[in-house]
Amino acid sequence: MFSNNILSFQFLMLCSLFLHFRVSISFDPHLPDISILRNCNIDKIYQFGDSLSDTGNHILENPFDQCSKPPYGSSFFENPTGRCSDGLLMIDYIASAAGIPFLSPYLDASANFSHGANFAVVGSTALSVQAMAKKNILASTTNCSLEIQLEWLSKHLFSLCKSDLDCRQEKLKNALFMVGETGGNDFNFALLQGKTIEETKSMVPEVVEVIMEAVRRVINLGAVQVVVPGNFPIGCIPLFLTAFQTTNATAYDKHQCLKDLNDFAIFQNQYLQQAISILKKENPNTIILYADYYNAFLWLLENCSYLGFDVASALKACCGGGGKYNYSLSRVCGSINNALCSHPDQYISWDGMHMTQKAYVFLAKWLVADLLPQLNCNADISYHSDTFDI
Numbered sequence: 001m002f003s004n005n006i007l008s009f010q011f012l013m014l015c016s017l018f019l020h021f022r023v024s025i026s027f028d029p030h031l032p033d034i035s036i037l038r039n040c041n042i043d044k045i046y047q048f049g050d051s052l053s054d055t056g057n058h059i060l061e062n063p064f065d066q067c068s069k070p071p072y073g074s075s076f077f078e079n080p081t082g083r084c085s086d087g088l089l090m091i092d093y094i095a096s097a098a099g100i101p102f103l104s105p106y107l108d109a110s111a112n113f114s115h116g117a118n119f120a121v122v123g124s125t126a127l128s129v130q131a132m133a134k135k136n137i138l139a140s141t142t143n144c145s146l147e148i149q150l151e152w153l154s155k156h157l158f159s160l161c162k163s164d165l166d167c168r169q170e171k172l173k174n175a176l177f178m179v180g181e182t183g184g185n186d187f188n189f190a191l192l193q194g195k196t197i198e199e200t201k202s203m204v205p206e207v208v209e210v211i212m213e214a215v216r217r218v219i220n221l222g223a224v225q226v227v228v229p230g231n232f233p234i235g236c237i238p239l240f241l242t243a244f245q246t247t248n249a250t251a252y253d254k255h256q257c258l259k260d261l262n263d264f265a266i267f268q269n270q271y272l273q274q275a276i277s278i279l280k281k282e283n284p285n286t287i288i289l290y291a292d293y294y295n296a297f298l299w300l301l302e303n304c305s306y307l308g309f310d311v312a313s314a315l316k317a318c319c320g321g322g323g324k325y326n327y328s329l330s331r332v333c334g335s336i337n338n339a340l341c342s343h344p345d346q347y348i349s350w351d352g353m354h355m356t357q358k359a360y361v362f363l364a365k366w367l368v369a370d371l372l373p374q375l376n377c378n379a380d381i382s383y384h385s386d387t388f389d390i
Contacts, residue, residue, distance in 0.1 A: 038098060038099040039377050045178065049181050050121065057082065058142060061121070067334070069334035071086065071319060073086065086344045104117060125182075125183070137189050153218070171222070177225065179211065183210075191261075204267065204268050215288065229290075230268070230269035234262070238317045240261055241324075242325050276289075287376055291370075292370060296366040300359060300362050315348075321339065325352065
């Protein structure tokens, strides 16, 4: 759908190299033991983003949030923690693999932030709430956009570092900054509030520029390792499959995902990768990596049977409101009489918008396998067939 002329030669080369890597693991779903991430000597992680990464900020903002109710957290914590899943998130697995504790939410005043902090907030957007409103898009879940999260980081570093030089040369020299996933809600809210795909595409340059400015800011504050995730194939998400369900068989791909929505995600991700390529040239001494959520999810979907998921439920929510995809806006997970599956570990989607911890552990392993060779560390990636336990 989209022409290749928007891609630079450098980006095309990166894509071809990645394709070679991805094919090699697509035919053999064994992934490395991600504890080898400890070889990177990461001592802090700073996470920005939305509900894909929030470990408790929004529940402190709004104790009545959807993710603050049972059965959220039931598979690991046995009670809700503010994580929008039945258990752990990707950032939990990545932190654990790096040998550091789960990241505390920044709004928890009693927390220990010696190993980093989580600034992500459920419902957060890259654009400010005011900028979204000017586009006639309501973003009412939280006011804590990416800009606010960056302000929190500045306050945190002011208390952590003795000086700017101390931040750059000591405190942050082994830190990993996860700038996102962010921006996804900007597009989700637009599409779900009636904007066409073309209208939503017109927002991509502005959203990507805001993300790139965030990366510049964390680099100026001392970051030397930055990961910028792209978006998932949203046409495979039960929420969107329900909202845009159609009887037109040609609207679906071989996985029964909505092609137009996935094409939009591809466009967004390509634009983001091109911007990252430019930013890398501007900052040759900083590692700036793109985290390929799109292909990580496709790998998971294509290998779901091998990985222990129920193929018939691959596009259904475990916890939801019934219907073809077990999702309903009127009966979301956490509400009264929602339909809850018996075995969350056989489902990819937890609540129609977010994934199960079983899905997240595999996505985390895929991403570590992809990113590890590009990080500033010495790690021997050896593949094992016995590394799939949560």
